[in-house]
Amino acid sequence: MKKLSLLLIALVGLLTGCVSDDENLQIILERDLAAIEKYVNENPIPSAKELVDNGTGIRIYWTSVSNSGKKPEVSDTISVNYTGKLLDNRVFDTSIESVARANNIFSSSRKYEPLRYPIGFGFTIPGFEFAILQMEQGDKATVIMPSLYGYGSEEVGSIPRNSPLVFELDLIEVKKIKVEDELP
Template identity: 40%
Template sequence: MRRIILGLLSFMILFSGCESENAKPQSDIELKKEIQEINSFIQKNPIPFVKEYNNPNLGVRVFWTEISGTGKNPSFGDTLQVDYVARYLRSNWVLDTSIQSVAEDYGMSLSKRNFMPLEYIFGSSFGRLISGFEIVFPLMEEGDKVIAFFPSRYVDGNSGQSHLPTNAPLIFELELLEIKSEAEAD
């Protein structure tokens, strides 16, 4: 019952606004510029991929670099474990990662940091994580690896209320390591 209520609540939140409160300040003109930036980056830096998702209205593009074939997709309420590398589109510099070797390669501070996969309950990240994750993870299966491009309205950085820069599209390398259903997590 709890799973059904969480699913309905998440569904209503997801489709009532289709974007976070932080996303509203970004104008359609800024979004179009960022979509052009993303498309230009991809054209100049071809990505070897086996599958693609492109939503031109949202500006979100996803390229699967590995497909697991597990057939196990996340559902609302599932606990996901994800390895990630977040990069600035404009400089390709690493902003954050869950992988220590990547942090070392980019000279990131290693002190006071535990490098481990991101773990969160799918559908409950609104306002806490990148809202674009709620677009991408339903498309993925456990074990898939993707490279996802998000305009700033889906990384919650355009409001100036987060640690992310204003109007900065990001690139995420994501690996969906594990999906634990609500029953398995209890």
């Protein structure tokens, strides 16, 4: 019996070793998309506008549309307030002090202010940047992304590996790069 168990374990190890990384990513993506669909069905998001990117599985639900016409482009500096959640609606990070306090994640050693950075250089996770590039200054949106566009297979703080993520974004400012700013 012990030999059969060892043989079975070896066989399972051999078979799982035959699955390519691409196949594993596809399986994770399919699982994430099913979990996101379930989340959206159980947590309807009122929206003025929606975008579902079929290539990535990222969903954006605009809760407020500004029509400012000021859309960020790569290298523009943006300022955004955000709240990040897991699909169980547990908040794991925010730039808003009152939200941090209400969700017992407040840290006195941190500044709570809008995140400000030049977009397009990988300063944030891919799904976050993708969403910001779809928005205009003054827009507010809820973004839901598969784990591949979040932290992937990495466990980060209280975020388990392969976790789809939800972000509430408020794009406060888009500061355009001026040609004269680029010249020495």
